[in-house]
Amino acid sequence: MKIPVRLNVNGETYELVIAPYRTLVDVLREEIRLTGSKKGCDVGDCGACTVLMDGKPVNSCLVLAATAQDKEIVTIEGLAQNGKLHPLQEAFIKEGAVQCGFCTPGVLMSLKALVDDNPAPTPEDVKIAMAGNLCRCTGYSKIFKAVAAATRQP
Amino acid sequence: MRFELLQPRSFQEALEMKKNYRERAKVLAGGTDLLVLLKDGKLKAEAVMSLGGVGELNFIRSEDGGGATLGALVSHRGVALSPVMQQRFPDLAEACSQVGAVQIQNLGTVGGNICNASPAADTAPPLMLMEALLTLASTRGERRVPINDFFRGPRHTVLEPDELLKEIFLPQVSGRRGATYLKLGRREAMEIAIVGIGVAVHLNGSDQLVSECRIAMGSVAPTPVRASAAEGVINNKEVTNELIDEVAEVAAEAARPISDVRASAEYSMDMIRVLCRRAIHNALLRARNRKVEGHS
Numbered sequence: 001m002k003i004p005v006r007l008n009v010n011g012e013t014y015e016l017v018i019a020p021y022r023t024l025v026d027v028l029r030e031e032i033r034l035t036g037s038k039k040g041c042d043v044g045d046c047g048a049c050t051v052l053m054d055g056k057p058v059n060s061c062l063v064l065a066a067t068a069q070d071k072e073i074v075t076i077e078g079l080a081q082n083g084k085l086h087p088l089q090e091a092f093i094k095e096g097a098v099q100c101g102f103c104t105p106g107v108l109m110s111l112k113a114l115v116d117d118n119p120a121p122t123p124e125d126v127k128i129a130m131a132g133n134l135c136r137c138t139g140y141s142k143i144f145k146a147v148a149a150a151t152r153q154p
Numbered sequence: 155m156r157f158e159l160l161q162p163r164s165f166q167e168a169l170e171m172k173k174n175y176r177e178r179a180k181v182l183a184g185g186t187d188l189l190v191l192l193k194d195g196k197l198k199a200e201a202v203m204s205l206g207g208v209g210e211l212n213f214i215r216s217e218d219g220g221g222a223t224l225g226a227l228v229s230h231r232g233v234a235l236s237p238v239m240q241q242r243f244p245d246l247a248e249a250c251s252q253v254g255a256v257q258i259q260n261l262g263t264v265g266g267n268i269c270n271a272s273p274a275a276d277t278a279p280p281l282m283l284m285e286a287l288l289t290l291a292s293t294r295g296e297r298r299v300p301i302n303d304f305f306r307g308p309r310h311t312v313l314e315p316d317e318l319l320k321e322i323f324l325p326q327v328s329g330r331r332g333a334t335y336l337k338l339g340r341r342e343a344m345e346i347a348i349v350g351i352g353v354a355v356h357l358n359g360s361d362q363l364v365s366e367c368r369i370a371m372g373s374v375a376p377t378p379v380r381a382s383a384a385e386g387v388i389n390n391k392e393v394t395n396e397l398i399d400e401v402a403e404v405a406a407e408a409a410r411p412i413s414d415v416r417a418s419a420e421y422s423m424d425m426i427r428v429l430c431r432r433a434i435h436n437a438l439l440r441a442r443n444r445k446v447e448g449h450s
Contacts, residue, residue, distance in 0.1 A: 003159070020159030021202075023189070043190045044258055045344060056231070056260040062185050063261070066159055067206040110256065131343030132255025 226265025332441030
């Protein structure tokens with residue numbers, strides 16, 4: 001039996017009627033049609049589905065959409081503000097930190113949570129923040145360079 | 155994965171639902187384990203009860219005298235980043251910061267980790283070191299169970315079908331106590347422990363005399379276990395490297411690791427010795443650095 005669920009995603013409210021066992025990543029992608037969040041392993045290992053829930057990065061494949069009601073969800077589509085890319089996104093482009101791109105949305109959400117808490121992270125901080133995001137292209141060093149560029153103190 | 159979803163808005167309501175559904179309702183705390191099992195089809199559930207709406211169980215309360223109480227739904231990340239926990243119970247904070255990675259730590263809860271009763275549960279060894287008391291609740295009332303009596307086997311605990319874990323009481327730690335949790339995986343993050351060892355030592359007067367040592371081990375037997383015989387080897391003794399070697403030998407004798415996808419039993423046995431020695435040294439160092447009597 002489907003149930004009504006109200007989700008707050010990137011500042012917009014969505015009134016949905018969905019099966020109670022559907023995960024947040026599936027509902028984001030298939031109902032709300034925000035396909036930026038990727039579904040990789042679907043068991044919380046790869047981090048491609050990472051979104052922010054009340055400001056904290058979580059695997060959206062391990063969250064039932066119905067339990068995310070009342071939470072503020074931010075996906076990769078909500079990272080740019082007023083048509084202006086986030087400094088991390090700018091740095092990713094400039095440093096070539098995107099290869100195939102599949103991990104990029106999840107990586108950026110993990111890094112956004114990091115720099116929100118810690119505006120000047122060390123490489124070790126970046127490692128810890130990104131430990132749950134796998135890049136099959138192994139493009140980690142350029143990702144690290146991009147974070148350094150985006151957070152460089154003036 | 156298909157089920158009815160129960161979403162109680164209070165702990166009392168959750169207890170009523172659990173009373174009605176009993177085993178038919180699986181309890182969803184963080185979901186990092188339950189949803190994986192359900193998706194794999196390794197577990198079937200008629201109903202899933204999400205505790206996400208029971209905000210009253212998401213707390214860390216420091217108690218007078220140096221203890222603390224954790225609500226069952228406090229997240230691993232909540233414990234890892236808590237100054238009170240880092241200061242008073244660094245071994246538990248360390249264990250929580252080694253569960254999965256940040257995304258998993260934000261979802262997963264200490265209560266879920268315990269109730270899941272995996273032999274590899276990272277929070278179990280530290281909680282066993284401090285002899286945490288679990289408050290189990292049902293509509294019939296509450297009871298307190300020491301964590302050392304809580305685990306019955308892999309994924310099996312003393313929880314009755316109508317019971318839920320409410321909170322975890324951590325008794326005060328006093329004096330010159332040093333504690334640590336070391337976890338071995340193939341890499342640093344996103345790992346299920348091959349071996350996890352927690353050690354707590356109390357120093358009495360001299361830096362060399364251990365008045366009490368506790369050792370708890372994960373992933374080495376069907377449940378997390380205390381290594382009581384090994385603890386007896388070091389209690390009230392002057393510490394030497396030879397003594398620590400002996401403790402590690404005796405601790406390994408208490409272990410019954412199995413060969414599995416992560417490691418062979420032989421390798422696990424070797425690593426128990428190595429980690430045990432390392433954890434004792436670590437705990438001793440921490441205790442020695444704590445010069446002031448009493449907690450702070």
